[in-house]
Amino acid sequence: MRRVSKTLAGALVVFLLALGLAACGGGSDSGSSPSTEATAPTGSGSSTAESPTSQGREGKSEGEGTGEEPASRKSEASEFTPKSHNDSGGGSTQYKVKGGDNSVQEFGEEAEPKEFDAAAAALHDFLDARAEGNWAAACDYMSKAVTESFEKLAAQAKQIEDKSCAGILEKLTNPAAKSEMKAEAEKANVGSLRTEGDRSFVIYTGIKGTVLAMPMANEGGEWKVASLAGTPLS
Numbered sequence: 001m002r003r004v005s006k007t008l009a010g011a012l013v014v015f016l017l018a019l020g021l022a023a024c025g026g027g028s029d030s031g032s033s034p035s036t037e038a039t040a041p042t043g044s045g046s047s048t049a050e051s052p053t054s055q056g057r058e059g060k061s062e063g064e065g066t067g068e069e070p071a072s073r074k075s076e077a078s079e080f081t082p083k084s085h086n087d088s089g090g091g092s093t094q095y096k097v098k099g100g101d102n103s104v105q106e107f108g109e110e111a112e113p114k115e116f117d118a119a120a121a122a123l124h125d126f127l128d129a130r131a132e133g134n135w136a137a138a139c140d141y142m143s144k145a146v147t148e149s150f151e152k153l154a155a156q157a158k159q160i161e162d163k164s165c166a167g168i169l170e171k172l173t174n175p176a177a178k179s180e181m182k183a184e185a186e187k188a189n190v191g192s193l194r195t196e197g198d199r200s201f202v203i204y205t206g207i208k209g210t211v212l213a214m215p216m217a218n219e220g221g222e223w224k225v226a227s228l229a230g231t232p233l234s
Contacts, residue, residue, distance in 0.1 A: 080137035085124045092192035092203055095211050095233060104213045104233055108196025119216050120190040122223035123202050131185035135166035143217035143224040183207055210234060
């Protein structure tokens with residue numbers, strides 16, 4: 001089995017790094033929000049595939065300090081409307097760097113068009129919800145592992161009243177990065193979905209043509225982002 005390189009490992013742990021940077025209160029617009037921009041892949045041509053909707057939150061009751069989603073957050077998530085994005089597709093070969101670390105570009109295999117479209121739509125929905133400041137909706141597009149990490153973080157953050165995923169995500173996001181997050185959501189262009197077993201990466205271009213890899217998770221047939229930000233590959 002191919003050795004996981006530093007770049008690949010970095011993509012898998014970028015979530016932890018993002019938490020650390022956010023907790024320290026990153027100061028500038030350009031550094032506070034990673035360039036995770038993408039548009040739905042073109043296995044078939046557009047990211048109009050049905051994306052995950054707010055699930056798993058019904059049945060949760062309001063409760064302070066429990067990590068449960070307040071009713072107001074559930075309502076907020078239901079107000080989010082997924083947008084349609086067009087992606088260039090083309091596979092991961094276009095992103096290979098001669099003489100560089102191509103561990104993500106060569107990871108596993110290129111996914112089928114149907115999976116490509118679904119994963120790209122999930123990424124776009126996450127970026128769009130985040131750009132709108134709809135934290136509850138953004139959490140709906142995040143993997144269980146990420147949301148559980150938020151709950152563990154919340155348990156240690158006594159100063160945070162809203163300990164739901166949405167509450168933590170809002171606290172971790174620098175308000176000064178709002179314009180950059182909007183730009184990321186608008187310009188993101190997905191070109192590839194690489195999969196191997198339970199691990200997958202969406203490769204896409206973001207602001208200023210930066211190539212990024214976003215870890216993805218398939219949970220019950222629905223694609224979710226498995227990090228707060230994409231890892232730069234270029």
